[in-house]
Amino acid sequence: MAELRLARRSSSLPLTGLMGVVLLVFVFVASASRDVVSENNKTWRDPAGETRGDSHHQTNSTAHKKAFPVLSFNYEHVKKPFEISLWILLALLMKLGFHIIPGVQNIVPESCLLIGVGLLVGGIIKAIGGEAPVLDTKLFFLYLLPPIILDAGYFLPIRPFTENMGTILVFAVVGTLWNTFFIGGMIFAVCRLEGGQLAGVDPLSCLLFGTIVSAVDPVAVLAVFEEIHINELLHILVFGESLLNDAVTVVLYHLFEEFTHEGTVTVVDAVLGVVCFFVVSLGGILVGAIYGVLGAFTSRFTSHTRVIEPLFVFLYSYMAYLSAEVFHLSGIMSLIACGVVMRPYVEANVSHKSYTTIKYFLKMWSSVSETLIFIFLGVSTVAGPHAWNWTFVIVTVVLCLVSRVLGVIGLTYIINKFRIVKLTKKDQFIVAYGGLRGAIAFSLGFLLTNSKMKNMFLTAIITVIFFTVIVQGMTIRPLVELLAVKKKKESKRSINEEIHTQFLDHLLTGIEDICGHYGHHHWKDKLNRFNKAYVKKWLIAGERSTEPQLISFYNKMEMKQAMMLVESGSAAKLPTIVSSVSMQNIQPRGPARHRAIPSISKSREQEIRKILRANLQKTRQRLRSYSRHDLMIDPFEDNVSEVRFRRQRVEMERRMSHYLTVPANRQETPPVRKVCFESEHKVYTYDDSKSPLGRTAEPDPSPPDAVSLLNESSQRANQSSEHRAKRNDELRAKVPDEKEEQDQLKLSRCLSDPGPNKEEDLS
């Protein structure tokens, strides 16, 4: 939007004005579309006045023969999707606006702003006199919540999660139980003491209320914690707890709801409740795991239909969620289990593009969902019927805080006895302070059927949510700074760390075996070996199934580096460490290298190869022809690339030592389906007196990118680790005689490369 850009250059006042206009449009649409959400009786109002026009046409022509309607208007036809889309669009524009307005981002977390917008919209609607839409429970649980949970589950950092699993489980299960009973019990006591309006509250309702209000909410936690970049341990503790306490919440909620209908509780019911908890949680995980395995198995066969790969991931996961909900199992745990189980195998099977697609779609959907949830929360607050009772609300808020703090402290005391890395006081504070409530509590409250207490409960729940999200959400960032809590380390994973992580794993397993102690590492090692021996064979396609983790990590890293090169393009600096250390610095000094022109040393070869590769990766690719279902590789654009070549060669020479040494020519499937930036390699041999001869497998005159210097050993190595390449049509020529002498210069080049003379400049 050009006006936004303009506005940014000037002051932010016109920008805020624009936001206000967007807000007003939002309000109109909201009031017009509330029926979509709340399924009430509607009085449709005209938001933009475009209906006026055509009624004239109609009235004019009724008198005469009915002329053919050139322009007609039929809003009813598209009403529902139109309004939904408009809602979402405006919500996202709001979100966009917050990021553009400078300064706001640092003080107030986004979730608060969105709630604020919701409140504003709701308030305006109410002021106008319309009826605001309320957050429909079905909409929330079936459409808005799953993307967020799937996103969280699919990208769950497995290592810290499993390392801290015990702690997380204790917090989730025992902590939630403690919260429920403490809050429920105390509220009941207070109600008894207070009397009056509150006297009629029975203990079971109080316990039900306690259940709803005590669960830490993953949406709110995600929204707030994402912005404060706290260290991994704390993040996974709070976040893991918010995910796993869903099972407890589900069981307790249904339990207490049943009881309130029945009126009495027996011991048998209590025992059944405990059994139910195990069934719900383990059943949910099982359902998720089954769907996960199915999804992984399906992805094994998708090598010929890459474009629909991401859909499998999404659909299997969503089915897992819905299937679990059918049996009243924990849908959230099912979704998490599905994502966790599916991920390693799917990632090994899908193409790089599909991986990116999955990642971005998940992020996109979860972002949209989150935005909508918070806005709806604000609107529903204004809309819903409220029964404000000072005592009840204040006591609830205070009790939530107190019980959370007490719970965390008490549990940490016990947990620390079993942990190697103990939780410090600072950690405990953050865990306690990070226990935010959110939309799940609201939706569950909305589901309550007992209308007598419902309004009061709902008011209290909303107050707690607002308090935690707004007050705690806003203050957690300065507190984190104040307490100097360790932040997330920003460094990227290096190959050394990966090597040492693996090394340490094996070392610790070995030491445990020497001690004769079947501990944590031993079982993990056993699981890994089982995975490698049996599961991977079934679920991963082709020869990737035997690829060790270190190699796949290394390949991924090479890929990332290469992509970074492509993306940085003509940018001035690379985000890596500037150093001029290159391969030759670390190679042991062998026999003297012949610097005769035809023969170059291996390290030089590698450098040249890198340069060529880097240059050629930058060429712009154009589609040869357009087909909706194919992603074609691009022909080489001679003109543009040549100029850029020359320009960038100098730059590249400067930076050659940044790159990792070995080419990892990861290829994807046959080129027809994919756009390869680092694709087929053609190998030519070159005699210094003659022009380049071609010795290729395919006489295609316009090859896609790519060249690599022939380095036989690396080629062999890459061929072995490049298992997919074997499935390609052999566009890559294999040099039959691999034992060429070092004297003969072997350069491979792409056709558009300017003549051979240029190469000598590099040496």
Next chain:
Amino acid sequence: MGALQSLPGKPEYVDLAETTGFSFEQIGILHNRFKQLSHNEETLLRDHFNKIPDLACNPIRLQIIEAFFDRRNFRQNGEGTVEEIGFKEFLVVMSHFKPPSLHMTQEQRESIRRDKLRFLFNMHDADNDGTITLEEYRHVVEELLSFSEALEKDTAKSIADAAMLEVASISMGHMEPDEFYEGITFEHFLKLLNGFEIESKMNIRFLNMDTTTLCK
């Protein structure tokens, strides 16, 4: 398994507890294991380690076993290797895997970190010259990958090369084309694994061990 009564006298334990930092209970458990491994002899040989069945599928078992016989890990500033070790040396090597306790100052944590990283360094630096050369590092990576099939020697080489390059970049910053990076010294090693938080990772729970599992 608190079979304290059958163990040698307490004074020896006190001494050991002081040097290594283990508690009496832990020392007792480890002593039982020692006797199990050595078939009630006084010293352990490499053969005894080789006979542990679980260790057979560990790709780096040779390095692990060597670490027990490496004088540099005995905290007495010795060098070279020995052929057999007694219980004291066994315990000292094990003490490298003790977790740091909760109430420790920053310097203590730092020294524990150095200690553990030193242990790792010694494992990599097989020829004891104070640096990890490219060859030694390549050997490490090859060992790590030795249990996977379809491995080409050159993949391991390239990974090791890349890793070495990274170390050199981090440690040396700028190097002339003619300079040669000798190898990873201990200081570079420390710098490399700075963010690794090894004091939280390289630990074994000695507290609730039961050594009822068989070794052979």
